[in-house]
Amino acid sequence: MLLDLNRGSGAIYGRGDAPPGDAAAITARINAHLDTALLARHRRQRPRDYLGGSRVGEPCARKLVYEITHAPKDRDFDAGILRVFDAGHQFEALSIRWLRLAGFDLRDRGADGEQFGFVAAGGRLRGHADGVIVGGPEIGLRWPALWEHKALGQKSWTDLVKRGLRLSRPIYFA
Structure with missing residues (x-):
């Protein structure tokens, strides 16, 4: 079938x-x-008891308060968007394999096996880096370089290229 x-x-x-x-x-x-x-x-x-690092760029303070206090949602994610989230996670793993195959020394875990992360504001704000590239082919960058992965559809990618990260995705620019 x-x-x-x-x-x-x-x-x-x-x-x-x-x-x-x-x-x-x-x-x-x-x-x-x-x-x-x-x-x-x-x-x-289990609902998070903290705000994720990417939420720093959220311009609406009220929305952040609702998130951290677990205010009831008007509607939750539907299955279609959950598929998109899962696909993004899978594509991140694939991108890591491709970069390593191409000779980039990409580290996505610390010595403890966990993602590199940070905690701030008494634990109310936490985040993780997708990785750090500590070496690789000569491409005009200096190492180490922070690696952040986002999988975008065609419309979002075109907008990002046209307007840049600051205007297209301000929440991630922050």
């Missing part, structure tokens, strides 16, 4: 008009189970 999870595959969520053996109907049923599993896993996660 070929399972196409791409947006343009014709496998439309909730499609009920296809015959029971139709590939799109089977894909829709599989995706429904995947969605249920992703949402269940998300609900089991």
